Amino acid sequence: MQWTKQDEQTVYENRWFRVNLADVELPDGRHLDHFVIRLRPVAVATVVNDANEVLLLWRHRFITDSWGWELPAGVVEDGEDIVAAAARELEEETGWRPGPLRHLMSVEPSNGLEDARHHVYWAEEGVYVGHPEDDFESDRREWVPLKLVPDMVARGEVPAANMAAALLMLHHLRLGQDGP
Numbered sequence: 071m072q073w074t075k076q077d078e079q080t081v082y083e084n085r086w087f088r089v090n091l092a093d094v095e096l097p098d099g100r101h102l103d104h105f106v107i108r109l110r111p112v113a114v115a116t117v118v119n120d121a122n123e124v125l126l127l128w129r130h131r132f133i134t135d136s137w138g139w140e141l142p143a144g145v146v147e148d149g150e151d152i153v154a155a156a157a158r159e160l161e162e163e164t165g166w167r168p169g170p171l172r173h174l175m176s177v178e179p180s181n182g183l184e185d186a187r188h189h190v191y192w193a194e195e196g197v198y199v200g201h202p203e204d205d206f207e208s209d210r211r212e213w214v215p216l217k218l219v220p221d222m223v224a225r226g227e228v229p230a231a232n233m234a235a236a237l238l239m240l241h242h243l244r245l246g247q248d249g250p
Contacts, residue, residue, distance in 0.1 A: 071097050078106065086110075086145070102230055114143040114188055114223040114236065117168050117196035122216045122244050123136040123206035124237065125196070127208035137166035139214065139222060142189070142207075143234060156191040164211045168193035175239055177230045190236040204235075216241050 074095045082089040089106040095101055117125045126139045142163035145204040153171050162169045171191040178187055204210065219228075219241040227236045 072103060073097070076101070076185050081233055105183070111146040111152060111184040112143055112186060112188040113146050113152050113159055114141050114190040114232070115156035115160040115168060115171060115192065116141045117166055117193045117218065118240060119195070119246055123213035124216050124240060125166060126212055126214050127163060127187055128210045128212065129208040134229070135177050136229050140230060140233045143188070153191060156189065161199065162204045163202055163207045164199050165198055166196040167199050168248070169195035170249065174236055190231045190232070194227060216244055
């Protein structure tokens with residue numbers, strides 16, 4: 071049941087993304103046109119402190135007109151190391167410089183339409199270095215107890231699937247099945 075891409079042409083491009091139209095052959099030999107959004111990798115990072123609180127952003131997304139908790143994230147610049155990009159985004163958006171970052175997960179949030187890969191990292195320590203450079207990214211930045219994460223996700227307070235998956239994984243890693 072594998073679909074095979076026969077051809078792909080760019081129909082629109084800017085510095086953030088590229089929209090392509092692909093000629094795809096289905097297993098039965100039929101062809102269909104399928105739009106594909108090509109994106110740069112995204113680096114995501116946070117800190118979990120000794121009190122098992124996770125550093126989160128409360129922000130509005132105008133596209134869906136929704137508010138929710140997110141981890142600091144941004145595109146990896148051309149030639150930039152993914153871990154360095156994750157640390158940079160965390161500091162720019164929160165004012166916290168992470169300690170050594172550990173890989174948590176890499177996910178493809180919408181692999182039926184786009185090729186984005188989100189690489190999520192976390193640190194067990196961080197240092198506050200000052201007011202965030204990109205404070206326009208969020209309404210506020212808060213340390214939120216990890217034990218609250220499952221209920222926050224269930225209530226829809228973490229609307230982005232990649233963020234929900236990462237927070238639930240951190241909850242599992244730090245608190246286990248039953249929590250402390």
